[in-house]
Each structure stands twice: as structure tokens, then as C-alpha cells.
Amino acid sequence: MTAIADPKEVAVLSGARRSPFPPIADYAFISNCHTGALIASDGSIDWLCVPNFDSPSVFGSLLDREAGSFRFGPYGIDHPTARAYVPGTNVMQTTWRTPSGWVVVRDALTMGHHGTEDLVTPHTRPPSDVDADHMLVRTVRCMEGRVEVELICEPAFDYGRTPAQWELLDGDRHTADATGADQRIRLRSDLAMGIEGNRIRGRQVLTAGDTAYCALSWTKELPPPADAADAFGRIATTEAFWRDWLAGARIPDHRWxxxxxxxxxxxxxxxxxxxxxxxxxxxxxxxxxxxxxxxxxxxxxxxxxxxxxxxxxxxxxxxxxxxxxxxxxxxxxxxxxxxxxxxxxxxxxxxxxxxxxxxxxxxxxxxxxxxxxxxxxxxxxxxxxxxxxxxxxxxxxxxxxxxxxxxxxxxxxxxxxxxxxxxxxxxxxxxxxxxxxxxxxxxxxxxxxxxxxxxxxxxxxxxxxxxxxxxxxxxxxxxxxxxxxxxxxxxxxxxxxxxxxxxxxxxxxxxxxxxxxxxxxxxxxxxxxxxxxxxxxxxxxxxxxxxxxxxxxxxxxxxxxxxxxxxxxxxxxxxxxxxxxxxxxxxxxxxxxxxxxxxxxxxxxxxxxxxxxxxxxxxxxxxxxxxxxxxx
Incomplete structure (x- = not known):
């Protein structure tokens, strides 16, 4: 007679069992060579430490589902149609199909040309011509139809220990600061935003050809993008940085x-x-x-x-x-x-x-x-x-x-x-x-x-x-x-x-x-x-x-x-x-x-x-x- 496996043991061994945590292999990695972020397939930033790789996390849902996350994507849709890196870069592109249209989201920890000393993460090595903006930029473009886009940003500082306290700046619904654990980060978007406890949220309907953006910054010296054109431009600069860097690498013309x-x-x-x-x-x-x-x-x-x-x-x-x-x-x-x-x-x-x-x-x-x-x-x-x-x-x-x-x-x-x-x-x-x-x-x-x-x-x-x-x-x-x-x-x-x-x-x-x-x-x-x-x-x-x-x-x-x-x-x-x-x-x-x-x-x-x-x-x-x- 065949023995019946312990259901608990089966649950542990099964890679398909239900879990609120995404599979590790589903995460996308983006970087600005000062820190990095992990993006879940539903469009949520589940891991980001600022300003450095080994700083305490601001978004830590990777380790606890209440430790902070940041989603930007179509409302009510969690499963994208396609996810891929923009070729030759560490910039992520996600294509979403909704019942009423299509949108494409791009995510980057952006790079830019700077002429001043980096006071956020001081260099002991010679600074390069292009360096980190200390900013996470997310853009969306509606390709077809009509799509409602949602932004939900819920930081939790110090590995989730300190929920964010939000404040709209000067009554402007497009810029807000979050503070906690002696940190301050600034969020800017062309979506009108409202504070809901420890999170901030925005929603907007886009039609074919429309764009929107949001950007999170953790430095006063480099303010967030002023508008969508600026946001798209920063991502374009970041893509150029990665491609220029890769062009200097010796990659053989091989099937691998x-x-x-x-x-x-x-x-x-x-x-x-x-x-x-x-x-x-x-x-x-x-x-x-x-x-x-x-x-x-x-x-x-x-x-x-x-x-x-x-x-x-x-x-x-x-x-x-x-x-x-x-x-x-x-x-x-x-x-x-x-x-x-x-x-x-x-x-x-x-x-x-x-x-x-x-x-x-x-x-x-x-x-x-x-x-x-x-x-x-x-x-x-x-x-x-x-x-x-x-x-x-x-x-x-x-x-x-x-x-x-x-x-x-x-x-x-x-x-x-x-x-x-x-x-x-x-x-x-x-x-x-x-x-x-x-x-x-x-x-x-x-x-x-x-x-x-x-x-x-x-x-x-x-x-x-x-x-x-x-x-x-x-x-x-x-x-x-x-x-x-x-x-x-x-x-x-x-x-x-x-x-x-x-x-x-x-x-x-x-x-x-x-x-x-x-x-x-x-x-x-x-x-x-x-x-x-x-x-x-x-x-x-x-x-x-x-x-x-x-x-x-x-x-x-x-x-x-x-x-x-x-x-x-x-x-x-x-x-x-x-x-x-x-x-x-x-x-x-x-x-x-x-x-x-x-x-x-x-x-x-x-x-x-x-x-x-x-x-x-x-x-x-x-x-x-x-x-x-x-x-x-």
C-alpha cells in the first residue's frame, strides 16, 4: 500500500503552492551602481535600500508583506503580458493588457550628468562622467484604448520598523515628502495624489498616446523630474549609459x-x-x-x-x-x-x-x-x-x-x-x-x-x-x-x-x-x-x-x-x-x-x-x- 505524504511536507516541497510572496525568480533587478531595486511581476517595488546597497530598506516587502512597497501600473491588473529589459540595459519594461487597452511601464534607477560633488554617497574613486541621480523614475505610456493607471507608494523605513509620515508640499497634490527614521524621500508625479494613512495614492485614466510618470528622490541636490518629458528623458539617458558601458565590454559573437x-x-x-x-x-x-x-x-x-x-x-x-x-x-x-x-x-x-x-x-x-x-x-x-x-x-x-x-x-x-x-x-x-x-x-x-x-x-x-x-x-x-x-x-x-x-x-x-x-x-x-x-x-x-x-x-x-x-x-x-x-x-x-x-x-x-x-x-x-x- 502506498504511503500518503504528510500534507504539510507536500506544501513545503511544492513550488506551486500559494504564497503571498512572489517566486524569487520572478523579480527584476535594476541598479544605479549605488543601490538596486527588485520589481515583482505585479509592478511593485518590493526591495529598495537608500542611498546605498547596505542601507536600511525603504521598501522591504521582500521580507515582510507589511514592510513597504511601491506599485505603479494599471488598476486592478496584477499579471503583465510581457516583461523584459530594454536591450543592453538595466532598465525594466513591462507591457500590460487590460480589458480596455494597453500600456507600457518603464522603471529605472536613473543615471545623469553631474558637475558637482556627490554628497549623498561620497566617492573615494574618481567620479565618472555619468553617475547616479539617486532617483527611481517610473513612466507609463498608453499604447491603445483607455487604461486607468494607479500609483500606490507605501514606504516603511528601517526595514519596515517605521511607517512613513506623508506631507503634501504647499498643498500641491503632485509633490509629497515621506519621513521616518531620520530619512526623507520625495515623490513627484503628474498624477494627482492623496494621502491615505501611511501611504500615498494616485489614479488617472490614460488614452492612446497619453503618458504619465512618478519619481522618488532621496537627495535635495537633484530634485525629481519637473514633468513627463523630463522623466522620459532621464530614462533615455540611463539607457544610453548602460549601452555605452556595454559597448566597451568584449562580448563574443556567440550563441551565448x-x-x-x-x-x-x-x-x-x-x-x-x-x-x-x-x-x-x-x-x-x-x-x-x-x-x-x-x-x-x-x-x-x-x-x-x-x-x-x-x-x-x-x-x-x-x-x-x-x-x-x-x-x-x-x-x-x-x-x-x-x-x-x-x-x-x-x-x-x-x-x-x-x-x-x-x-x-x-x-x-x-x-x-x-x-x-x-x-x-x-x-x-x-x-x-x-x-x-x-x-x-x-x-x-x-x-x-x-x-x-x-x-x-x-x-x-x-x-x-x-x-x-x-x-x-x-x-x-x-x-x-x-x-x-x-x-x-x-x-x-x-x-x-x-x-x-x-x-x-x-x-x-x-x-x-x-x-x-x-x-x-x-x-x-x-x-x-x-x-x-x-x-x-x-x-x-x-x-x-x-x-x-x-x-x-x-x-x-x-x-x-x-x-x-x-x-x-x-x-x-x-x-x-x-x-x-x-x-x-x-x-x-x-x-x-x-x-x-x-x-x-x-x-x-x-x-x-x-x-x-x-x-x-x-x-x-x-x-x-x-x-x-x-x-x-x-x-x-x-x-x-x-x-x-x-x-x-x-x-x-x-x-x-x-x-x-x-x-x-x-x-x-x-x-x-x-x-x-x-x-x-
């Missing part, structure tokens, strides 16, 4: 051109222009396990991302962005021993103390909601390798090693030499007991290997020889203790469990590409650490990570496997897996952190820079192999 372009735009959109830092993701506390506790704040810059960021940026020929990121690294304040933290704030701040927001329901009930990240003061030995590999990449590209960077090389190399024999929390920031993780030893080897190369380039053979000697010692230790009897790289020295982070041995040239141990590791992960072909970080029942619950498959690990398959010569397998990964992108070409195979949903924070960086690297590896094959 579109996902490469979208990934490049995502990575740029997650870059904090004032300092050159890149946030790991736009959001906090989107669950890796549905309804679970694996919820983290990713609005910071991880040092481990540095080498992947530099690889992708240089491959795309985005050398300016690569240099900005390198200068951000050079500005960071190290610990007293000269080592760098595993992560920093986007302005370089060191203290990312984690707090819990008990007042928020969490996305679809996933709690706790975390602000800050308690892993910031963990000891993770992979940091040294990530930093030094990125410096070597950038030095080779620019053909020079800046004077201000050399002290970082020395401190990171000396740090890696001191700690490589110690256990740590590993690349995944496990909150269990420290272990001798193979990936951490590997990254220490990378640190010493890259430091030796940099010393040689600088003309210091004695130091190069010293650091090369340490690299040789680490290499031998990994092969002696980090390889199982069947010739596969372990998760850590005390287990034969698999870990996708050991794929880094393939990607960073730890052994020759034809080495049997590399091939064994790649095949073992492909066959034993996957669900329906998508890669897990590790088996949670085999790993003491200090957390409960199961994870989805990690998208970066799946892209790493694509890359690794290509390195060991399995190009057809790599290509097939790449095509599968491209097919599971969100409808707008975005990737979160994880993918739940059973339900086909995206999980974790979104958009995830790591996922898009890994896509670029994996695509580059296969495209290069295909081009070389054409020449053979």
Missing part, C-alpha cells in the same frame, strides 16, 4: 551572447561606484532552505570573490572596473597581523555585526532575518589566495605592480605562510568546528605560488625562492593528506566526503589538466555530489556546518563543474551542462544563489554576483575551446 551580456550588466549593477566594491548580492535573508534558517546578509564584499571578479572583468575587457576593484582592495584596513578580513562593507567598514530582526516575518516564513553578517570575523585561510591571485591577474594585465599594492603582497604571503597548517571555517563559512579544509590549503598554495611569481616579476629572486618553497610544502601536504584512497580530493583531512570547492584545484592549475586525481575528483563530484546533474556544495548530512536543514544545488558550483569538465578535456559534457544551466535562468536571465531541483525554484539571495561571474568564466572556457578547435 545574451546571457553573457546580462551577466556583465548584473555584475556592473552590483558594483558600488563610489569605492569600486562589488556586493555579493542585492538582498539579505532570502532562504537557501525554504522556510529554514540558512538566511544570510550578502550586501557586502567578500575577498574570496576578488579573483573571480578580476578574471571575469579582464576577460570582458572591462579593465577600468577591474582597476577600481583593485584600488578598493588596496584601501582596505587589515587586521593587526596584516591579514584581511573575509569580507568588508562596500565603503570598507570592518564591523558587520549581525543582528536578528524578530519583527519581520521573513521571505515566505523563512526566519531569522539577518542584518549584518556574523562571519565577518571568522578565520578563513582562503582569503590570502584570492587576494594574491587577483593581484597577479591585474599585474599581468596592466604590466605594472603599483607601489601601494606591494605591501599587501608581503602581508598576505606572510599571513598564508603562518596559517596554512591551521584549521579554519572553510570557503563556505561553516559555523561548526574548524577543520583542515582542502580548499583552504589549496588557496594558501595559490597565495604562495602567486606571491612567488609577483616577487620574481618585481626582481626579488630571494623572496621568490622563499615563497616558492612554502608553496611546494603546501602542495605536498595536500597530496599526502587531502586525497582519498580512490584518488579523489577530500572535503577536509578528517573525511572522505566530497566538497565542490575542491574543483578549484582544477580551475587554478594545482595539478596538470591530465592528472588522474583531477579527473577522478571532477567525475566523483559530477556523479556523486549532484541532484539531477546540478551540483551541491556538500552533503549537509556529512558536514558539520552548524546549521539544520537541506540546501538546494549551488549554481556557482555547477558552473565550476562546467569549467572543470572543459579543463580536463570533456568539452561535450561541459557544453551540455552549460546549456542546462542557461535554461534554468530566471525569465529575465538572472540567477540567485541556489536552484532547487525538485521544484525548479531559485533559492537564496538574488541576483547573485558569484553565479553570474561563474557563468562568464564557464562560458569563456568553452568558447575558447571552440575557437581553438576551429583553428585546428
Amino acid at each position: 551572447r545574451d546571457p553573457l551580456q546580462r551577466s556583465a550588466l548584473v555584475v556592473k549593477g552590483l558594483t558600488y561606484m563610489p569605492t569600486g566594491a562589488t556586493v555579493a548580492a542585492l538582498t539579505t535573508s532570502l532562504p537557501e532552505t525554504p522556510h529554514g534558517e540558512r538566511n544570510w546578509d550578502y550586501r557586502y564584499t567578500w575577498m574570496r570573490d576578488s579573483t573571480f571578479t578580476l578574471q571575469a572583468l579582464h576577460w570582458l575587457n572591462l579593465d577600468w572596473e577591474a582597476d577600481e576593484f583593485m584600488q578598493f582592495l588596496a584601501d582596505l584596513e587589515p587586521d593587526t597581523d596584516g591579514s584581511l578580513q573575509i569580507m568588508y562593507g562596500i565603503n570598507g567598514r570592518r564591523d558587520l555585526t549581525e543582528t536578528i530582526r524578530e519583527d519581520l516575518s521573513g521571505y515566505d516564513g523563512a526566519k531569522p532575518v539577518r542584518i549584518g553578517n556574523g562571519a565577518f570575523d571568522q578565520r578563513q585561510n582562503d582569503v590570502y589566495g584570492a587576494v594574491l591571485d587577483s593581484i597577479l591577474l591585474h599585474t599581468r594585465r596592466s604590466q605594472r605592480l603599483p607601489r601601494r599594492v606591494w605591501p599587501i603582497v608581503i602581508s598576505q604571503a606572510e599571513g598564508a605562510a603562518k596559517v596554512w597548517q591551521n584549521p579554519d571555517q572553510g570557503i563556505w563559512e561553516a559555523r561548526g568546528a574548524p577543520q583542515h579544509y582542502v580548499s583552504s590549503k589549496l588557496m594558501c598554495w595559490i597565495a604562495m605560488d602567486r606571491a612567488a611569481k609577483l616577487a620574481h616579476m618585481r626582481g626579488d629572486p630571494e623572496l621568490a625562492a622563499k615563497w616558492h618553497g612554502v608553496a611546494t610544502e603546501i602542495h605536498a601536504d595536500i597530496l599526502a593528506n587531502g586525497v582519498s584512497q580512490r584518488g579523489v580530493l577530500r572535503q577536509h583531512y578528517g573525511t572522505d566526503a566530497l566538497d565542490a570547492s575542491t574543483l578549484l584545484a582544477v580551475l587554478f592549475g594545482f595539478l596538470p589538466h591530465h592528472d588522474e586525481r583531477l579527473r577522478n575528483t571532477v567525475n566523483a563530484i559530477a556523479e556523486e555530489l549532484t541532484e539531477d546533474g546540478f551540483v551541491l556544495r556538500y552533503r549537509t548530512d556529512e558536514t558539520d556546518d552548524g546549521m539544520s536543514g537541506k540546501e538546494g544545488t549551488f549554481l556557482i558550483c555547477s558552473f565550476w563543474l562546467v569549467n572543470a569538465l572543459a579543463v580536463v578535456g570533456e568539452i561535450p559534457r561541459a557544453r551540455d551542462m552549460m546549456e542546462r544551466l542557461l535554461r534554468i535562468a530566471s525569465p529575465l536571465g538572472l540567477y540567485a544563489e541556489e536552484y532547487e531541483v525538485q521544484t525548479g525554484r531559485h533559492l537564496g539571495n538574488v541576483p547573485q554576483a558569484f553565479s553570474h561571474l561563474a557563468l562568464i568564466q564557464a562560458a569563456a572556457r568553452i568558447i575558447l575551446a571552440e575557437r581553438l578547435e576551429e583553428l585546428s
Whole structure:
């Protein structure tokens, strides 16, 4: 007799169950390179932090349906006909069909030409010709028929803790200020607006050819658009900014051109222009396990991302962005021993103390909601390798090693030499007991290997020889203790469990590409650490990570496997897996952190820079192999 599943368990597993929270993959991402917003398919801004990526949210319905939202669209219609990015941009366009007509809405965090110093988010890097307006602009055009358009703006400051207090300015129904938690934002629209408690609302009927707009500003220096023409013009300027930027990227004429372009735009959109830092993701506390506790704040810059960021940026020929990121690294304040933290704030701040927001329901009930990240003061030995590999990449590209960077090389190399024999929390920031993780030893080897190369380039053979000697010692230790009897790289020295982070041995040239141990590791992960072909970080029942619950498959690990398959010569397998990964992108070409195979949903924070960086690297590896094959 077939057992009947527990209805509660079915509800958890079903990706189609009813929920007031939109699927993570349904959100659109827009950015002005200072902050970003997520737009639900019903036209509501459900996530926006101002003025920075890591500021408290003004619209936080992503984490609690009462934590603030901002909708602009046709009245009474929640399901659009089509949603797409304006080609080559981070500007969103939504087409709506109503019973009586058609309208098109465009949303942008706008960019503009400014001749004055930015006092809202001061720059440590040279300002560019075009910078953020610190403004959200939304326009609508009626294409056909007659459509009633509605504006509902209900901010809730400080992650929903403080409802907005609205005030119409001088009796003008077209301009209003909202205040709360020591913040003030200004809304302007050509719709006549009225205050309803903590929200403001406007409605207007448009006929074919009519337009309307609304704009939210959080700076006094740049007032909102004066009229619809000004609003449409600001969006046009923003579209031109993104297209001009993309024109400078090297995107090959290949069948994967579109996902490469979208990934490049995502990575740029997650870059904090004032300092050159890149946030790991736009959001906090989107669950890796549905309804679970694996919820983290990713609005910071991880040092481990540095080498992947530099690889992708240089491959795309985005050398300016690569240099900005390198200068951000050079500005960071190290610990007293000269080592760098595993992560920093986007302005370089060191203290990312984690707090819990008990007042928020969490996305679809996933709690706790975390602000800050308690892993910031963990000891993770992979940091040294990530930093030094990125410096070597950038030095080779620019053909020079800046004077201000050399002290970082020395401190990171000396740090890696001191700690490589110690256990740590590993690349995944496990909150269990420290272990001798193979990936951490590997990254220490990378640190010493890259430091030796940099010393040689600088003309210091004695130091190069010293650091090369340490690299040789680490290499031998990994092969002696980090390889199982069947010739596969372990998760850590005390287990034969698999870990996708050991794929880094393939990607960073730890052994020759034809080495049997590399091939064994790649095949073992492909066959034993996957669900329906998508890669897990590790088996949670085999790993003491200090957390409960199961994870989805990690998208970066799946892209790493694509890359690794290509390195060991399995190009057809790599290509097939790449095509599968491209097919599971969100409808707008975005990737979160994880993918739940059973339900086909995206999980974790979104958009995830790591996922898009890994896509670029994996695509580059296969495209290069295909081009070389054409020449053979």
C-alpha cells in the first residue's frame, strides 16, 4: 500500500503552492551602481535600500508583506503580458493588457550628468562622467484604448520598523515628502495624489498616446523630474549609459551572447561606484532552505570573490572596473597581523555585526532575518589566495605592480605562510568546528605560488625562492593528506566526503589538466555530489556546518563543474551542462544563489554576483575551446 505524504511536507516541497510572496525568480533587478531595486511581476517595488546597497530598506516587502512597497501600473491588473529589459540595459519594461487597452511601464534607477560633488554617497574613486541621480523614475505610456493607471507608494523605513509620515508640499497634490527614521524621500508625479494613512495614492485614466510618470528622490541636490518629458528623458539617458558601458565590454559573437551580456550588466549593477566594491548580492535573508534558517546578509564584499571578479572583468575587457576593484582592495584596513578580513562593507567598514530582526516575518516564513553578517570575523585561510591571485591577474594585465599594492603582497604571503597548517571555517563559512579544509590549503598554495611569481616579476629572486618553497610544502601536504584512497580530493583531512570547492584545484592549475586525481575528483563530484546533474556544495548530512536543514544545488558550483569538465578535456559534457544551466535562468536571465531541483525554484539571495561571474568564466572556457578547435 502506498504511503500518503504528510500534507504539510507536500506544501513545503511544492513550488506551486500559494504564497503571498512572489517566486524569487520572478523579480527584476535594476541598479544605479549605488543601490538596486527588485520589481515583482505585479509592478511593485518590493526591495529598495537608500542611498546605498547596505542601507536600511525603504521598501522591504521582500521580507515582510507589511514592510513597504511601491506599485505603479494599471488598476486592478496584477499579471503583465510581457516583461523584459530594454536591450543592453538595466532598465525594466513591462507591457500590460487590460480589458480596455494597453500600456507600457518603464522603471529605472536613473543615471545623469553631474558637475558637482556627490554628497549623498561620497566617492573615494574618481567620479565618472555619468553617475547616479539617486532617483527611481517610473513612466507609463498608453499604447491603445483607455487604461486607468494607479500609483500606490507605501514606504516603511528601517526595514519596515517605521511607517512613513506623508506631507503634501504647499498643498500641491503632485509633490509629497515621506519621513521616518531620520530619512526623507520625495515623490513627484503628474498624477494627482492623496494621502491615505501611511501611504500615498494616485489614479488617472490614460488614452492612446497619453503618458504619465512618478519619481522618488532621496537627495535635495537633484530634485525629481519637473514633468513627463523630463522623466522620459532621464530614462533615455540611463539607457544610453548602460549601452555605452556595454559597448566597451568584449562580448563574443556567440550563441551565448545574451546571457553573457546580462551577466556583465548584473555584475556592473552590483558594483558600488563610489569605492569600486562589488556586493555579493542585492538582498539579505532570502532562504537557501525554504522556510529554514540558512538566511544570510550578502550586501557586502567578500575577498574570496576578488579573483573571480578580476578574471571575469579582464576577460570582458572591462579593465577600468577591474582597476577600481583593485584600488578598493588596496584601501582596505587589515587586521593587526596584516591579514584581511573575509569580507568588508562596500565603503570598507570592518564591523558587520549581525543582528536578528524578530519583527519581520521573513521571505515566505523563512526566519531569522539577518542584518549584518556574523562571519565577518571568522578565520578563513582562503582569503590570502584570492587576494594574491587577483593581484597577479591585474599585474599581468596592466604590466605594472603599483607601489601601494606591494605591501599587501608581503602581508598576505606572510599571513598564508603562518596559517596554512591551521584549521579554519572553510570557503563556505561553516559555523561548526574548524577543520583542515582542502580548499583552504589549496588557496594558501595559490597565495604562495602567486606571491612567488609577483616577487620574481618585481626582481626579488630571494623572496621568490622563499615563497616558492612554502608553496611546494603546501602542495605536498595536500597530496599526502587531502586525497582519498580512490584518488579523489577530500572535503577536509578528517573525511572522505566530497566538497565542490575542491574543483578549484582544477580551475587554478594545482595539478596538470591530465592528472588522474583531477579527473577522478571532477567525475566523483559530477556523479556523486549532484541532484539531477546540478551540483551541491556538500552533503549537509556529512558536514558539520552548524546549521539544520537541506540546501538546494549551488549554481556557482555547477558552473565550476562546467569549467572543470572543459579543463580536463570533456568539452561535450561541459557544453551540455552549460546549456542546462542557461535554461534554468530566471525569465529575465538572472540567477540567485541556489536552484532547487525538485521544484525548479531559485533559492537564496538574488541576483547573485558569484553565479553570474561563474557563468562568464564557464562560458569563456568553452568558447575558447571552440575557437581553438576551429583553428585546428
